[in-house]
Amino acid sequence: MDTQTVARKALLFDSTRCIGCGACYSACKEKNKLPKTSVDFLRDHLSADTFTVVNRRNNRYVRRMCMHCNEPTCVSVCPVGALVKSAAGPVSYEASKCMGCRYCVQACPFNVPQYEWDDPITPRVRKCDMCRNRIAAGLATACATVCPTGATKFGNRDELIAEAEERIRANPTRYVTHVYGIDEVGGTSVLLLSDVPFASLGYSTDVLPQPLPHLTWNVLHKLPTVVSIGGVLMSGIWWITRRREDVKRAESESKSSRKGAD
Amino acid sequence: MTRLSPGWPKVTFWRVILFIVLLAGAYSALLRFTKGLGTTTNLSAQFPWGVWIGFDVLCGVALAAGGFTISAVVYIFHIEKYHPIIRPTILTAFLGYSLVIVGLMFDLGRPYNVWHPLIMWNPHSVMFEVGWCVTLYTTVLMLEFSPLVLEKLPWKRPFKIVKSITIPLVILGVLLSTMHQSSLGTLYLIVPHKLHPLWYSPLLPVFFFVSAIALGCAMTIFESYLSLRAFRKQLDFHLLTKLGAVAAVTLSVYLVVRITDMQSRGVLSQAFAPTYEGRMFLAEMLLGVIAPIVMLFIPRIRHNQFGLFVSALMVVLGFVMNRMNVSLTGMDRSSVSQGGAHYFPSWNELAITASIVGAGFLLFGLAVKYLDVFPPEDMKEIAAGKRAQLPALAAFRAPLWSATTGAFVMCVLFMGASVALAYDGIRRREPAIHLSEGSGTVDLSRGLAELKMPGAIAIKMGPDSPGQCFFSHARHVNSKDPNCSACHAGLFRMLPTTPDITADKKMRNCGVCHDGVKAVGILQKERCDSCHLKS
Numbered sequence: 109m110d111t112q113t114v115a116r117k118a119l120l121f122d123s124t125r126c127i128g129c130g131a132c133y134s135a136c137k138e139k140n141k142l143p144k145t146s147v148d149f150l151r152d153h154l155s156a157d158t159f160t161v162v163n164r165r166n167n168r169y170v171r172r173m174c175m176h177c178n179e180p181t182c183v184s185v186c187p188v189g190a191l192v193k194s195a196a197g198p199v200s201y202e203a204s205k206c207m208g209c210r211y212c213v214q215a216c217p218f219n220v221p222q223y224e225w226d227d228p229i230t231p232r233v234r235k236c237d238m239c240r241n242r243i244a245a246g247l248a249t250a251c252a253t254v255c256p257t258g259a260t261k262f263g264n265r266d267e268l269i270a271e272a273e274e275r276i277r278a279n280p281t282r283y284v285t286h287v288y289g290i291d292e293v294g295g296t297s298v299l300l301l302s303d304v305p306f307a308s309l310g311y312s313t314d315v316l317p318q319p320l321p322h323l324t325w326n327v328l329h330k331l332p333t334v335v336s337i338g339g340v341l342m343s344g345i346w347w348i349t350r351r352r353e354d355v356k357r358a359e360s361e362s363k364s365s366r367k368g369a370d
Numbered sequence: 371m372t373r374l375s376p377g378w379p380k381v382t383f384w385r386v387i388l389f390i391v392l393l394a395g396a397y398s399a400l401l402r403f404t405k406g407l408g409t410t411t412n413l414s415a416q417f418p419w420g421v422w423i424g425f426d427v428l429c430g431v432a433l434a435a436g437g438f439t440i441s442a443v444v445y446i447f448h449i450e451k452y453h454p455i456i457r458p459t460i461l462t463a464f465l466g467y468s469l470v471i472v473g474l475m476f477d478l479g480r481p482y483n484v485w486h487p488l489i490m491w492n493p494h495s496v497m498f499e500v501g502w503c504v505t506l507y508t509t510v511l512m513l514e515f516s517p518l519v520l521e522k523l524p525w526k527r528p529f530k531i532v533k534s535i536t537i538p539l540v541i542l543g544v545l546l547s548t549m550h551q552s553s554l555g556t557l558y559l560i561v562p563h564k565l566h567p568l569w570y571s572p573l574l575p576v577f578f579f580v581s582a583i584a585l586g587c588a589m590t591i592f593e594s595y596l597s598l599r600a601f602r603k604q605l606d607f608h609l610l611t612k613l614g615a616v617a618a619v620t621l622s623v624y625l626v627v628r629i630t631d632m633q634s635r636g637v638l639s640q641a642f643a644p645t646y647e648g649r650m651f652l653a654e655m656l657l658g659v660i661a662p663i664v665m666l667f668i669p670r671i672r673h674n675q676f677g678l679f680v681s682a683l684m685v686v687l688g689f690v691m692n693r694m695n696v697s698l699t700g701m702d703r704s705s706v707s708q709g710g711a712h713y714f715p716s717w718n719e720l721a722i723t724a725s726i727v728g729a730g731f732l733l734f735g736l737a738v739k740y741l742d743v744f745p746p747e748d749m750k751e752i753a754a755g756k757r758a759q760l761p762a763l764a765a766f767r768a769p770l771w772s773a774t775t776g777a778f779v780m781c782v783l784f785m786g787a788s789v790a791l792a793y794d795g796i797r798r799r800e801p802a803i804h805l806s807e808g809s810g811t812v813d814l815s816r817g818l819a820e821l822k823m824p825g826a827i828a829i830k831m832g833p834d835s836p837g838q839c840f841f842s843h844a845r846h847v848n849s850k851d852p853n854c855s856a857c858h859a860g861l862f863r864m865l866p867t868t869p870d871i872t873a874d875k876k877m878r879n880c881g882v883c884h885d886g887v888k889a890v891g892i893l894q895k896e897r898c899d900s901c902h903l904k905s
Contacts (some may be wrong), residue, residue, distance in 0.1 A: 120713075124816045124817070125816055125817040125820055126817055127812075127814045127817035127818060127821065127851070127852060128812065128814075128851075129852040129853055129854040129855070130853060130854050130855030130858075131854035131855075131858065131864065132857045133855060133859075134854055134858040134859035134860075134864060135858070135865055137859045137860070137862050138858070138859045138863055138864060139865055144859075144860065150779055150853045153709070155415075161857065164812065165813070167810050167812050167813070167814060168812060169716075175856070181560060184492075184494045184495060185495050185496065185497060185560055186486045186492055186495055186497075186558075187486075187492055187497035187498035187500075187501050188486040188487055188492065188493070188498075188781050189490050189492045190484070198519045205483070205486060205490055206476050206479070206480060206483065207479070207480050207481075207483035207484055207486050208478045208479020208480040208481070208483070209477075209478055209479075209497055210418040210419065210479065210499045211496075211557075212414055212560065213418040214418045214419055214564075215560045215561060217563050217710050217835075219415065221415070222415050222471070223407075223415060223418065223479070224406075224479075224771060225406060225407050225408030225413065225414070226405070226406045226407075226408040226409065227479075228402070228403050228404055228405055228406035228407075229403070229480075230480065231406065231407070231479040231480065250865055252856070253865065254858075254864050254865070255819040255855070256821050256822055256823055256852065257817040257818070257821050257822070258820050259820075260488040260819060260820075263905065301761075312563065314523060314563065314714065315563055316563075320560055320562075321560070321750055323493070323560055323562065323572075324496050324556055324559050324560050325493075325494055325557045326555045327496075327552075327559065327575055328493070328494065328499065328556070331499070331549060334548070334549070335545050335549065338545050338548065339541060340546075342442070342446050342541045342544060343541060345446050346445065346448075346537060346541070348520045349446070349447055349448035350448060355447060362847070
């Protein structure tokens with residue numbers, strides 16, 4: 109299923125079209141069989157039982173969910189490969205592999221992964237998986253399916269980027285001339301459009317433009333070299349210092365034996 | 371000191387303290403494995419790594435630094451005079467790593483999967499490397515430590531086998547330690563957006579490694595002094611003085627590289643800003659790095675037993691403070707900006723950490739008592755000495771203005787200042803920053819212009835239905851401000867491709883609103899035609 113030929117899918121969220129009706133929020137709860145977590149969904153926040161939220165920020169409604177990065181930090185930091193990025197885009201989690209180190213929670217630049225803090229024995233990391241099995245079945249994500257205004261739209265990432273840029277071109281005075289998610293942390297599968305600065309919607313604008321995994325890989329990929337050079341170096345030093353002592357000992361022995369001969 | 375019964379250990383102040391700590395730890399452990407991390411700790415999604423990672427893991431691993439530094443010096447460089455120090459440092463390293471593993475058992479959500487990195491590889495993960503290093507180096511340390519136990523046993527063969535592989539073990543140990551000490555710093559390279567710039571640096575792995583070497587020397591001095599007080603067993607003081615000098619030189623290098631790095635990143639001025647982070651940074655650098663460097667470079671202090679001990683203690687405290695600053699202080703700001711709380715460990719977290727440290731002291735004591743950790747010849751020397759000649763006691767009788775008194779005052783100041791700063795910082799920080807919701811109304815016009823609600827949905831007819839019912843979104847939804855969540859996910863599913871609405875007399879679904887009060891009741895016989903079409 110996940111071959112290179114699969115087109116990368118994405119979600120385009122246009123905050124100017126969102127009316128805060130909560131359809132995405134409810135559909136997500138329904139799809140993932142999540143319990144009710146709040147009286148007013150607009151005041152809910154991401155949690156182990158809430159994978160997407162609609163909040164009011166700067167007099168706009170704005171969604172938050174997993175960004176499904178092209179080069180996900182969570183996938184790179186997971187020591188056991190419990191988080192996987194599929195070719196189609198979704199970043200998903202497999203609980204049976206997880207050992208619960210929570211490095212993904214710590215490292216995510218968007219603070220998305222949540223944890224089942226109250227489960228003493230089998231806690232899981234919880235987050236949006238972009239309706240992985242719906243995508244595999246050729247369907248749109250639950251949130252995009254039910255969105256009544258088209259504020260959340262599902263499609264191929266290339267086409268959605270083209271559409272987002274077209275919307276900006278058609279309405280240059282309305283939109284901020286930037287599609288959030290094309291370049292942020294190396295690109296994400298959730299793209300955002302807005303008519304106010306993204307920072308005022310709670311989207312960090314000082315995330316690096318490069319994928320974060322490079323920061324640690326730059327160090328990690330040197331390790332085999334360091335280890336082999338270090339190993340050879342230390343063996344060498346050991347051999348030389350031992351040899352020096354052997355020579356010294358032999359010299360002193362021969363000296364003393366000569367003395368004895370005298 | 372009363373004797374409970376023959377064979378029972380004496381009741382002493384420190385034993386009572388240890389007992390209380392272990393009891394609190396046992397209760398907290400029970401809580402951890404019955405109620406979960408949420409109840410036991412103050413961790414949250416905004417602050418997922420707390421004091422168990424910051425202290426137990428980051429500092430526990432560093433305890434091994436003495437082990438690999440001294441082993442390398444003795445076995446690789448053949449500087450034999452340090453040979454007597456090897457055993458205590460290996461013991462410390464082994465205990466340090468064992469304690470890390472015990473700490474992880476509490477912190478990991480699924481501790482029974484701790485072996486997974488060995489078979490489920492992800493070489494891109496620093497944590498993967500850390501996992502392998504912990505496993506391999508604990509094994510190496512166990513083998514390096516095993517002669518102490520094996521030599522007490524009647525079988526000579528395993529002892530000989532372990533002895534014969536000493537050199538490869540040492541080389542492997544040094545390599546693994548280098549990797550591991552630095553990789554704990556590498557762990558934090560992935561959070562440039564979260565860790566405060568006073569501590570985030572591309573050189574974090576280097577800083578972690580170099581400071582671990584200084585700590586290795588300091589810990590050896592520290593332990594030797596404690597052993598002297600507790601067991602009358604100690605290492606050659608001359609060697610310890612040399613180690614103090616090595617620590618001072620290493621710390622100087624560390625200090626220069628760190629300051630240079632901060633200068634080049636343009637964050638040096640933030641150290642003097644009147645912020646929580648700035649003050650914690652200054653405390654760490656002034657009391658934990660600069661002060662011990664100065665003290666160790668003054669021969670009068672370095673050659674004084676108590677002066678050397680206090681300097682070493684300050685290095686250790688400075689090191690702990692650095693790791694706590696990286697893992698806790700430096701991450702606090704990011705937690706708060708996400709709307710999270712200020713992290714301060716819960717008493718349960720502290721109790722478990724204290725228990726682990728207490729168990730470490732206990733095991734160290736037992737090992738010194740029953741195994742030949744310290745060279746036997748040194749032992750006799752000190753056993754022959756009189757208690758009154760113990761340098762520590764002499765130091766207490768020294769004049770007020772002596773260097774050692776100064777050192778002691780510095781140390782007390784250090785601890786006082788760190789605690790006061792941390793407490794003050796946590797207490798006085800401004801409340802969590804919440805993104806403004808805005809004060810006006812949200813302009814829905816663009817969205818409403820695009821609004822497409824589903825059309826009429828036929829409701830499944832029962833056998834006794836008076837006629838077909840259709841549900842109309844248009845009639846039920848406030849088209850000026852629709853709220854889908856009012857009915858959806860709770861009352862009606864929204865994802866089925868074919869609508870599956872049913873209404874029944876049990877007043878579920880439609881009946882929740884159509885109860886005869888909020889809206890026409892589904893059981894109001896005279897109003898059937900409000901919903902049912904006449905056939």
